[in-house]
Amino acid sequence: MRLTTLGTGTAAPSMRVNAGHLIEAGAVTLLIDCGSGVTHRMGAIGANWLGITHLAITHFHPDHTLDLTTLMFAWKHGTLPPRSAPLAILGPVAISHLIEQFTGIYGDTVRAPGFPIAVRELAPGERVELGDGVTLEAHKVPHTAESVAYSVERGSARLVYTGDTAFDTAVAEWARGCSLLLAECSLPEELAVATHLTPAQVGAMAEVADPARLVLTHFYPPVLEKDILEIIALRYSGDVVLATDGWSTAIEEG
Ligand SMILES: [Zn+2]
Numbered sequence: 001m002r003l004t005t006l007g008t009g010t011a012a013p014s015m016r017v018n019a020g021h022l023i024e025a026g027a028v029t030l031l032i033d034c035g036s037g038v039t040h041r042m043g044a045i046g047a048n049w050l051g052i053t054h055l056a057i058t059h060f061h062p063d064h065t066l067d068l069t070t071l072m073f074a075w076k077h078g079t080l081p082p083r084s085a086p087l088a089i090l091g092p093v094a095i096s097h098l099i100e101q102f103t104g105i106y107g108d109t110v111r112a113p114g115f116p117i118a119v120r121e122l123a124p125g126e127r128v129e130l131g132d133g134v135t136l137e138a139h140k141v142p143h144t145a146e147s148v149a150y151s152v153e154r155g156s157a158r159l160v161y162t163g164d165t166a167f168d169t170a171v172a173e174w175a176r177g178c179s180l181l182l183a184e185c186s187l188p189e190e191l192a193v194a195t196h197l198t199p200a201q202v203g204a205m206a207e208v209a210d211p212a213r214l215v216l217t218h219f220y221p222p223v224l225e226k227d228i229l230e231i232i233a234l235r236y237s238g239d240v241v242l243a244t245d246g247w248s249t250a251i252e253e254g
């Protein structure tokens with residue numbers, strides 16, 4: 001399994017584009033979240049955007065969804081020949097409604113782009129087979145009403161991505177023992193809000209989850225002025241990475 005962090009930024013414009021993370025496992029190429037800039041970031045770093053088989057959305061905030069249409073348009077008009085392979089779109093309950101709303105604005109670019117699209121709504125706790133031994137499981141997180149975290153598994157590899165979330169012990173327990181915890185780390189303590197994580201909260205969740213590796217993403221610029229690694233180290237002693245756009249790592253599948 002391979003993780004590439006495409007977009008490690010947030011609503012705040014910076015060198016980091018909005019949320020997007022690519023997971024390649026066997027025959028599955030899964031893009032989780034598709035915020036603004038993710039499509040062109042894939043082109044810039046030579047990621048396999050043409051080979052994406054599955055697109056999963058954690059929640060409907062613009063910084064996680066707005067490039068969905070851009071990516072569809074790229075598959076239709078940004079490559080020769082145009083994409084013909086089927087695509088599966090997965091997301092929380094009401095993802096179908098989101099797709100229909102995008103279709104209402106952009107028409108067939110979204111719903112009939114020239115290749116088959118299957119939209120699948122996942123209830124919290126639901127687990128689906130993506131093919132080639134890869135499974136995807138959703139877990140409710142406290143952020144917006146629909147927000148979920150995802151667990152992607154193949155063999156002994158288990159990657160858990162929090163999506164956007166507030167501090168939640170249940171999510172950390174669900175992630176316990178994973179190979180790699182990809183966690184949002186939005187804001188420093190003095191700017192803490194009820195819907196995102198601070199470095200200290202990430203550290204507390206990592207202490208419970210005890211992943212083999214901790215990779216951080218979704219940074220608002222002020223949090224990057226802090227010594228995030230030092231704060232996390234108070235609670236979690238494992239390997240911690242502050243991801244950047246285009247960073248990539250392999251996860252042993254055993
Ligand atoms: Zn959000």
Ligand SMILES: [Zn+2]
Binds near residue numbers: 164
């Ligand atoms: Zn976000």
